[in-house]
Amino acid sequence: MGGHSSYQPKSAFAKWFHERLPIMDLIQGQALDFPTPKNLNYFWTFGGILTMMLGAQLLTGIVLAMHYTPHVTMAFDSIEHIRRDVNYGNIIQKLHANGASMFFLAVYIHIFRGMYYGSYKAPREILWMIGVIILLVMMATAFMGYVLPWGQMSFWGAKVITNLFSAIPFFGDSIVTWLWGGFAVDNPTLNRFYSLHYLLPFVLAGLVGLHIWALHVPGNNNPTGVSVKSGQDTVPFHPYYTMKDAFAIGVFLIVYCLFVFFAPDYMGHPVNYEMADPLKTPAHIVPEWYFLPFYAILRSIDNKLLGVIAMFASILLLLVLPWLDTSRVRSGTYRPVFKQFFWILVLDCLLLGYIGSRVPDNLFWVDTPSHEGGFALTNKLVGQIATLYYFVHFLIILPILGLLETPKPMPASISEAVLAKNKPALPGHKAAVPAE
């Protein structure tokens, strides 16, 4: 692993230590000297931002666990206790709750960056697939964490999501009872969610380790998608990208803090300030914003089992994305048609998110109840079209597009692309036209 390292133990102790555990060599090679394409833009800082966010959630979460009580009669009050009585508990609780949202914001940008620049393509398929698994574990972690405050939305979110498994033929109901530890979401459910919510972030940390390991085999992709050809194309990770990542993290933290200090409940739901009541479902239950697109897919299909399958398929589909995209050009920068479909997909996902937050039977956009009879463009119908498009994009457009599209001419190397961008094209070189 220390192949890129220039590490030379200097003192006698360092030499003695190195012979027994060459960890300094590993750090030097993988975190400091690691050759990194010199043209990475700010979208590449989200990996660092996400690592920071995982650390922030672990830190705030471990502190919250010191003051929280996982019992149905006390959980709700213990959150208020944290917010009112515990020293700085107010800030720490809000950091954790808003941290989840910021974590997902960063991960979605990170994923779409990978999609635009073709970071999932050979030889980075395993890297990408570990990323999809990280997303799934993140979702499970966030879902279970949201149940812990034991508000109305916590409770009914837990009930609806665990009930998804009742769609499984034959064993569905037994599985749900097993998940709950009872015949309804109750104290056993809260306890096990607490235990797993504490465990899964450490599983995430392990998966992040694998993700970085898989990244460091081929090295980073870059905005041109052209592989690194020589030392001229790269710079050492430190200080160039430690600095760039640190700056981006600073900017990201400002946005994070704006929410924490000035709009801590902006992304929450007022009804979650009501304690869970198993006998009363809130009038309008919605998940947190980061689950809305998937919730819209679930609701757009009137068959329970198929709805659940579609929802899980929308994520699991990403596992095979490297083989669905048939184009050999990695970066969207050189794929004029793909680029347009990419942005349509982004809009489609945003639209699904909007639909997920609306009442299905209301009219689209104006959001008033539709009148009976005749054709009406309801939120549900728009959601169905958007759901269909989501799958069409991955299953039909991507495979066909790769075969039909004529890519733009690509630079011979990263270095050439960088030079062409900053100066008029050098004589004798084909004029590569970098986008943006």
Place this chain on the structure above:
Amino acid sequence: MGIVATGEHADSDRRDFLYIATGAVGAVGVALTAWPFISQMNPDASVLALANVDVDLGPIAEGQSVTIKWRGNPVFVRHRTAKEIEEARAVPIDELKDPLARNNNLKESDPATDINRVVGGKEQFLVMMGVCTHLGCVPLGEQGDYGGWYCPCHGSHYDTAGRIRKGPAPENLLVPRYEYISDTKIRIG
């Protein structure tokens, strides 16, 4: 490095035996060890102990509903009006999304006629789980397109016999096991 040839045959027989025996014991051991860790997640004795609840139907006036909590879930008990019963009876079975009674007191294959949704022929008292068969929300009474129940979560409509008529829910609202312990008292569970 070569293996000493002497007695190779006997040796490999012994190795095979040890290999298979260890593997078999290992597999059984893993399964036996895993079982308690899986089983502990199922409802425990204290949860199972809350098995039944008695309800006095006497005070429930015609047109009135009450909600009982049984095993952590709401149970609807509705004293139906003659009109509601009439409406429910008038629906042909083949018009129903779910043609089965979903009544734990009857056979699984019984059809979802109105009389099959109650116990002891007492059609005025409809007793069923207040748990939407879609994703488990609590439906709202006397609402929806069929004058029965309406689930606010994903828009399932149930009729006056608690049968699914429209929306994503796959089954009729479940009728739990219950019996009349006197003329006006039932025991659920």
